[in-house]
Amino acid sequence: MSLKETRSTCPYCGVGCGVVIESSGDQITGVRGDPEHPANFGRLCTKGSTLHLTATQAVTRQTRLLQPMRRVQRGAAPHAIPWDAALDEASTRFARIIQAHGPDAVGFYISGQLLTEDYYAFNKLAKGLIGTNNIDSNSRLCMSSAVAGYKLTLGADAPPACYDDVNHARCLFIVGSNTAFAHPVLFRRIEDAKQARPALKIIVTDPRRTDTAGVADLYLPVLPGTDVMLFHGLLHIMLWEGWTDAAFIAAHTGGFDGLKAIVRDCTPERVAQTCGIAKEDLLTAARWFAGMDGHSHQRGPR
Numbered sequence: 126m127s128l129k130e131t132r133s134t135c136p137y138c139g140v141g142c143g144v145v146i147e148s149s150g151d152q153i154t155g156v157r158g159d160p161e162h163p164a165n166f167g168r169l170c171t172k173g174s175t176l177h178l179t180a181t182q183a184v185t186r187q188t189r190l191l192q193p194m195r196r197v198q199r200g201a202a203p204h205a206i207p208w209d210a211a212l213d214e215a216s217t218r219f220a221r222i223i224q225a226h227g228p229d230a231v232g233f234y235i236s237g238q239l240l241t242e243d244y245y246a247f248n249k250l251a252k253g254l255i256g257t258n259n260i261d262s263n264s265r266l267c268m269s270s271a272v273a274g275y276k277l278t279l280g281a282d283a284p285p286a287c288y289d290d291v292n293h294a295r296c297l298f299i300v301g302s303n304t305a306f307a308h309p310v311l312f313r314r315i316e317d318a319k320q321a322r323p324a325l326k327i328i329v330t331d332p333r334r335t336d337t338a339g340v341a342d343l344y345l346p347v348l349p350g351t352d353v354m355l356f357h358g359l360l361h362i363m364l365w366e367g368w369t370d371a372a373f374i375a376a377h378t379g380g381f382d383g384l385k386a387i388v389r390d391c392t393p394e395r396v397a398q399t400c401g402i403a404k405e406d407l408l409t410a411a412r413w414f415a416g417m418d419g420h421s422h423q424r425g426p427r
């Protein structure tokens with residue numbers, strides 16, 4: 126049987142590496158990194174490079190439900206039942222609860238691994254047919270704070286940077302992410318950028334000293350729950366030192382005076398104590414983040 130190659134995307138993490146899937150008939154025989162894909166240029170981490178092994182028949186037969194299974198009671202061994210019987214049972218049970226207690230007595234918690242079309246179908250079922258808003262998924266819960274932050278600060282639900290920025294940045298500020306484990310191919314890119322340009326400053330903020338912290342020029346082991354105070358402290362220093370860009374702020378932001386008022390009392394002393402870090406490290410982080418690598422801390426009036 127002839128070998129076929131299909132370009133696709135690794136589904137495991139947000140780096141979104143391009144893969145070339147090799148298949149023969151309906152069998153996936155191998156996966157390799159797509160050398161032309163801008164996310165990874167051919168690289169894959171262990172998870173991506175072993176993707177095809179998760180698609181072998183031995184694994185899929187073991188781990189995938191190929192037909193509905195039902196337990197007579199909790200703890201009993203499940204046994205296979207036909208699709209029609211399973212759908213009848215599920216809909217009858219739902220209908221009984223809704224008739225007795227109303228539509229808000231049922232809810233759906235669906236998987237973050239579903240496709241957009243699946244989300245649509247489940248939302249239609251819950252909101253359009255059953256009449257309840259009780260539907261949520263782990264993808265919404267895990268991303269909701271980031272989405273709220275992006276919308277509030279940038280006006281759109283999308284981070285504005287791209288991977289290529291890593292090659293041009295003077296300072297990378299990683300907060301609360303163990304990129305080395307969570308996004309390995311992006312981390313390799315960061316390591317390459319650092320090697321090519323040792324002047325690139327990497328700051329890692331995390332209560333845990335992770336592998337990512339291992340590559341940091343400056344590691345800030347803030348106490349859990351104090352990251353907002355850290356950011357307020359950074360802005361306080363940058364305002365005080367005159368390291369902000371007034372023209373940019375006037376042209377592209379709103380509510381800046383309110384923010385200034387919030388950070389007014391976040392002095393380096395207070396922030397360093399609250400976050401549990403050295404004041405000198407906080408000042409260094411602000412200096413690097415503001416692109417003032419060569420400057421010393423001459424505090425003065427704004």
Ligand code: SF4
Pocket residue numbers: 135136137138139140141142165168169170171172173174308309310311
């Ligand atoms: S970094 Fe690894 S897991 Fe993430 S998309 Fe790339 S190959 Fe997949």
